[in-house]
Amino acid sequence: MAAMSALLTSLLILSNFSLGTSLSSNYYAKTCPNVESVIRKAVRDAATRDKKVPAALLRMHFHDCFIRGCDASVLLDSKGKNTAEKDGPPNVSLHAFYVIDNAKKAVEAACPGIVSCADILALAARDAVVLGSKRSMFLMFLVQSGGPSWDVPKGRKDGRTSKASETIQLPAPTFNISQLQQSFAHRGLSLEDLVALSGGHTLGFSHCSSFKNRIHNFNSTTDVDPSIHPSFAASLRSTCLAKNNAKNAGVPMDPSSTSFDNTYYKLIFQQKALFSSDKALLDFPKSKNLAMKFASSKDAFTKAFIKSMIKMSSITGGQEVRKDCKVVN
Missing domain, CATH: 1.10.520.10 (Peroxidase; domain 1)
Structure with missing residues (x-):
């Protein structure tokens, strides 16, 4: 059923x-x-x-x-x-x-x-x-x-x-790689489209509610997602938990959040991605390789992003x- x-x-x-x-x-x-x-x-x-x-x-x-x-x-x-x-x-x-x-x-x-x-x-x-x-x-x-x-x-x-x-x-910020692939595939979009379009997270701001699952009550044995860099997690907790999840509490998507660049992919490999769905790109060999390619070359990312945006x-x-x-x- x-x-x-x-x-x-x-x-x-x-x-x-x-x-x-x-x-x-x-x-x-x-x-x-x-x-x-x-x-x-x-x-x-x-x-x-x-x-x-x-x-x-x-x-x-x-x-x-x-x-x-x-x-x-x-x-x-x-x-x-x-x-x-x-x-x-x-x-x-x-x-x-x-x-x-x-x-x-x-x-x-x-x-x-x-x-x-x-x-x-x-x-x-x-x-x-x-x-x-x-x-x-x-x-x-x-x-x-x-x-x-x-x-x-x-x-x-x-x-x-x-x-x-x-x-x-x-697709939710809490999705794992399988859920992300299924969501994109339903719309005729490939794994490369998924990884390339995720790079749009290089722009903007995120509310704490979108990543609170990673910094508080992560699971029954640990409060913080162990895949987040400790100092980054501490910074997020300081911003979000100290404000008692105030409606507008949040952080920039990355340090260059007003510039369209490939910083997002570099942060993933530094364990400083905000969302579970960002970190999920490393959980499958092909998506991890694509993320590495885009982290290494802004030009490769830009070309892939444009192709996927048109699609x-x-x-x-x-x-x-x-x-x-x-x-x-």
């Missing part, structure tokens, strides 16, 4: 996805030729005021694509008796929705009724990575100067369904082009 239940769950998840075979990098070449520059400006303006924006947009895109495909369902507001994805437990810490709303308003002013919210979010996530690759104080003028970038296939449609109950499908963001599932990203037409 358990095996049958797992199979039915897998089929249900897979039924929400389709390959984005109709996507094209020049989809808006004639209908909205300036769409990318309009979105880039909205992302850049927000990021110059709030350095947390790039990480927020990248995470938002990931959370969108893993539920019903990249259809902007994560942007929909709860309405009536329906609780939407953004209000599901794994998504309550998502933020910077206003950046997509601002980009949508600007795009609608230039090309009304043409560009989907799903495409805006995919492009904003790409721009977030480019912004995250800049260390210069002149960031606002250097958005396209040398950082990792790529042509985003476009032509996604926006979904009409958003259910908080479906957010349990998102993930090409999972589609929408039906319309919303006028307002927060509500269906």
Whole structure:
């Protein structure tokens, strides 16, 4: 019975996805030729005021694509008796929705009724990575100067369904390598995609709740996960336990958490990864070798990340082009 239940769950998840075979990098070449520059400006303006924006947009895109495909369902507001994805437990810490709303308003002013919210979010996530690759104080003028970038296939449609109950499908920070592989495989993503996309953890901030399982009551015999470096564990405990798990308590994902780089992989091998799911990459020979490859070469990581981002963001599932990203037409 358990095996049958797992199979039915897998089929249900897979039924929400389709390959984005109709996507094209020049989809808006004639209908909205300036769409990318309009979105880039909205992302850049927000990021110059709030350095947390790039990480927020990248995470938002990931959370969108893993539920019903990249259809902007994560942007929909709860309405009536329906609780939407953004209000599901794994998504309550998502933020910077206003950046997509601002980009949508600007795009609608230039090309009304043409560009989907799903495409805006995919492009904003790409721009977030480019912004995250800049260390210069002149960031606002250097958005396209040398950082990792790529042509985003476009032509996604926006979904009409958003259910908080479906957010349990998102891979959790407590997952082991088998659970991670299964979650990614359900979406047509490989082990290399899993390891490469995990590198997105190089940006941003984590609340203590996402890694508290490793620093307190780890198991019946030890309080702290023995696979964490002792001094790192002590630092995390000092930050989190001393604040009594205050709602906003947490730490940066890595010491260079506003820069998109390969520090994340180096930290894994130093036993300074935050999540169980991060450490899990070392528990399988192939994923460990890939993590070592990316730790040794930022260029190898960047190329793999771009390839996997394009693959993930090409999972589609929408039906319309919303006028307002927060509500269906």
